[in-house]
Amino acid sequence: xxxxxxxxxxxxxxxxxxxxxxxxxxxxxxxxxxxxxxxxxxxxxxxxxxxxxxxxxxxxxxxxxxxxxxxxxxxxxxxxxxxxxxxxxxxxxxxxxxxxxxxxxxxxxxxxxxxxxxxxxxxxxxxxxxxxxxxxxxxxxxxxxxxxxxxxxxxxxxxxxxxxxxxxxxxxxxxxxxxxxxxxxxxxxxxxxxxxxxxxxxxxxxxxxxxxxxxxxxxxxxxxxxxxxxxxxxxxxxxxxxxxxxxxxxxxxxxxxxxxxxxxxxxxxxxxxxxxxxxxxxxxxxxxxxxxxxxxxxxxxxxxxxxxxxxxxxxxxxxxxxxxxx
Amino acid sequence: xxxxxxxxxxxxxxxxxxxxxxxxxxxxxxxxxxxxxxxxxxxxxxxxxxxxxxxxxxxxxxxxxxxxxxxxxxxxxxxxxxxxxxxxxxxxxxxxxxxxxxxxxxxxxxxxxxxxxxxxxxxxxxxxxxxxxxxxxxxxxxxxxxxxxxxxxxxxxxxxxxxxxxxxxxxxxxxxxxxxxxxxxxxxxxxxxxxxxxxxxxxxxxxxxxxxxxxxxxxxxxxxxxxxxxxxxxxxxxxxxxxxxxxxxxxxxxxxxxxxxxxxxxxxxxxxxxxxxxxxxxxxxxxxxxxxxxxxxxxxxxxxxxxxxxxxxxxxxx
Numbered sequence: 001x002x003x004x005x006x007x008x009x010x011x012x013x014x015x016x017x018x019x020x021x022x023x024x025x026x027x028x029x030x031x032x033x034x035x036x037x038x039x040x041x042x043x044x045x046x047x048x049x050x051x052x053x054x055x056x057x058x059x060x061x062x063x064x065x066x067x068x069x070x071x072x073x074x075x076x077x078x079x080x081x082x083x084x085x086x087x088x089x090x091x092x093x094x095x096x097x098x099x100x101x102x103x104x105x106x107x108x109x110x111x112x113x114x115x116x117x118x119x120x121x122x123x124x125x126x127x128x129x130x131x132x133x134x135x136x137x138x139x140x141x142x143x144x145x146x147x148x149x150x151x152x153x154x155x156x157x158x159x160x161x162x163x164x165x166x167x168x169x170x171x172x173x174x175x176x177x178x179x180x181x182x183x184x185x186x187x188x189x190x191x192x193x194x195x196x197x198x199x200x201x202x203x204x205x206x207x208x209x210x211x212x213x214x215x216x217x218x219x220x221x222x223x224x225x226x227x228x229x230x231x232x233x234x235x236x237x238x239x240x241x242x243x244x245x246x247x248x249x250x251x252x253x254x255x256x257x258x259x260x261x262x263x264x265x266x267x268x269x270x271x272x273x274x275x276x277x278x279x280x281x282x283x284x285x286x287x288x289x290x291x292x293x294x295x296x297x298x299x300x301x302x303x304x305x306x307x308x309x310x311x312x313x314x315x316x317x318x319x320x321x322x323x324x325x326x
Numbered sequence: 327x328x329x330x331x332x333x334x335x336x337x338x339x340x341x342x343x344x345x346x347x348x349x350x351x352x353x354x355x356x357x358x359x360x361x362x363x364x365x366x367x368x369x370x371x372x373x374x375x376x377x378x379x380x381x382x383x384x385x386x387x388x389x390x391x392x393x394x395x396x397x398x399x400x401x402x403x404x405x406x407x408x409x410x411x412x413x414x415x416x417x418x419x420x421x422x423x424x425x426x427x428x429x430x431x432x433x434x435x436x437x438x439x440x441x442x443x444x445x446x447x448x449x450x451x452x453x454x455x456x457x458x459x460x461x462x463x464x465x466x467x468x469x470x471x472x473x474x475x476x477x478x479x480x481x482x483x484x485x486x487x488x489x490x491x492x493x494x495x496x497x498x499x500x501x502x503x504x505x506x507x508x509x510x511x512x513x514x515x516x517x518x519x520x521x522x523x524x525x526x527x528x529x530x531x532x533x534x535x536x537x538x539x540x541x542x543x544x545x546x547x548x549x550x551x552x553x554x555x556x557x558x559x560x561x562x563x564x565x566x567x568x569x570x571x572x573x574x575x576x577x578x579x580x581x582x583x584x585x586x587x588x589x590x591x592x593x594x595x596x597x598x599x600x601x602x603x604x605x606x607x608x609x610x611x612x613x614x615x616x617x618x619x620x621x622x623x624x625x626x627x628x629x630x631x632x633x634x635x636x637x638x639x640x641x642x643x644x
Contacts, residue, residue, distance in 0.1 A: 024459075024460075026459055052458065052459055053459065055455075055490070057486065058482070058485060058486065058489070060479075060482035060485065060486065062448075062478065062479040062482060063448060063451075063479050063482030063483045063485070063486055064482075064486065065448075066445075066447075066448025066449065066451075066452065066479060066483065067448050067451050067452040067455055067483060067486060068452060069448065069449060069452055070389070070437065070448055070449035070450060070451060070452020070453045070454075070455070070456070070466075071452040071453065071455045071456040071459070072452070072456075073437055073449060073452070073453065074387060074437070074452065074453035074456035074457065074464075074466070075456050075460060076455070076456045076459055076460070093442065093479075094448060094479075097441070097442050097445070098440075098442070098445060098448075098449065102430075102438070103641055103642075103643070103644050104423075104640075104641045104642050105420060105423075105424045105428045105430065105438070106420055106428075106430035106432065106438065107419075107420040107421040107423070107424075107430070107641065108640075108641045108644070109420070109430050109431070109432035109433075110430060110432055110437070110438075111644045112644075113644075142642050143642055143643065145643075166644040167643050167644050
């Protein structure tokens with residue numbers, strides 16, 4: 001393990017290591033070059049790897065996502081950055097109708113070893129078109145892989161796994177977590193996609209968190225412990241493939257689950273996890289699987305309202321108690 | 327301009343004749359109800375496919391449109407697997423699961439025909455980016471129609487090909503139609519100006535003349551390989567067939583049809599070859615050979631089995 005690194009730098013370092021290791025890895029995105037990224041997330045890469053491998057694009061998400069797909073088909077291993085997750089919509093035709101399907105359509109003749117990384121999440125008063133996270137949308141598409149790390153160590157190890165995977169991987173980065181610091185792994189600490197992680201063991205309820213919600217779940221678990229409730233905290237980490245086995249095991253241990261998703265509840269990732277758990281572990285359930293998500297409306301920029309959008313630890317505690325009370 | 331050497335002209339003619347035979351046979355099969363779904367024929371536009379592909383080297387790449395049988399055959403994919411794919415048979419180029427609009431051939435650098443209008447353009451430009459990053463001298467050609475020039479992403483990619491000086495040919499098969507609508511009814515300004523606005527050379531040529539297409543493409547390929555960036559080729563052509571094989575073509579008027587048919591690229595090149603002393607019998611033999619190849623491809627495809635259920639989910643992930 002190396003010293004404490006921010007989430008932001010952990011991904012940057014992972015990318016630098018992978019670019020060092022494999023000359024086919026290139027970076028494409030807006031302001032990723034000399035500017036070092038709007039969130040300083042690609043600082044130093046342009047100086048180190050030069051303009052042929054670190055490419056600044058015009059504001060043309062559909063075009064440069066599509067170009068990255070073509071480059072992947074022709075032998076490169078591109079990392080494309082879509083500045084805000086909300087802008088994934090601009091590249092969705094390329095992602096869904098091309099990237100996700102090329103390997104299958106071509107009968108395996110072409111691969112698309114592509115990573116699309118994107119900063120998502122509520123916070124900083126960025127408003128309704130700069131606060132969304134469409135992980136459920138892309139996780140709904142066969143052919144894509146979807147990764148959502150919750151902390152620096154995971155961010156690094158999962159990013160490396162994403163780059164080394166031969167499929168198109170959408171990598172979500174909670175930008176409000178960019179400053180979080182923790183020890184991270186070295187150049188060959190590569191996670192496996194499709195695995196969840198237990199962050200805290202418990203026996204009364206499993207709080208299943210996506211991204212930033214995992215840290216809030218840990219906070220809630222501390223408070224629940226004060227009331228004698230033992231909450232397990234599971235970090236989803238990978239939405240597609242989903243770790244059905246790991247999540248089911250958590251449910252068997254605890255008999256209750258509350259899914260925490262930083263996106264609107266209706267038709268969200270929580271719905272998929274809840275449905276999956278009731279299929280795989282119905283007989284172990286002592287209560288319906290609960291879901292907490294973002295408010296069912298656009299995200300306000302006004303700080304007084306923005307702070308109401310995501311469930312906080314208090315809401316999570318309340319949600320857990322409701323399930324335990326049944 | 328010196329005339330193109332006879333060997334190349336014969337190659338162009340042979341390629342066009344094969345495409346014509348293939349598309350004609352496919353039209354018949356479609357009318358007989360043997361072709362699942364829709365298919366989009368390129369009859370009349372053979373010169374663009376043959377001329378461009380003949381100018382590419384073996385390691386170069388193409389990405390095509392929904393009207394891509396000609397590009398696929400001109401790149402050298404044998405008619406057998408192509409026909410089988412279009413008929414949905416397991417012996418097809420991609421296993422028979424995807425059909426006419428998704429013909430991929432990695433061996434021949436074919437990044438696929440495409441079911442999204444303009445879909446091949448980002449892929450070809452991306453392949454050009456890969457070639458530049460790898461420094462391997464490869465060139466990529468994107469085929470698209472005039473209708474695709476109204477798709478925003480296509481113009482985004484022209485822009486990026488230019489700013490990054492990518493080794494790409496942007497080959498617009500300008501046949502005047504976007505599906506069933508005349509493109510000038512739905513396109514503001516001049517298409518040539520639209521491309522020229524991006525500051526790349528725009529070669530506005532007779533797309534019904536394979537020699538002209540070849541020479542233009544060869545110049546563009548040389549330019550690209552020399553690191554001088556992309557070229558747009560606006561190849562004015564005309565599809566004899568409908569938008570798709572079942573299209574009754576009520577939107578084309580008779581005078582227009584007559585005028586364009588008189589410029590059939592195959593007949594024109596044949597006339598030139600015969601005038602240059604190539605015996606008619608030799609040309610007849612080439613036609614017969616194409617006919618035989620296509621007939622065999624059709625026979626084999628019709629006799630082949632369909633993909634089975636085990637192939638439904640094979641390869642969703644690499």
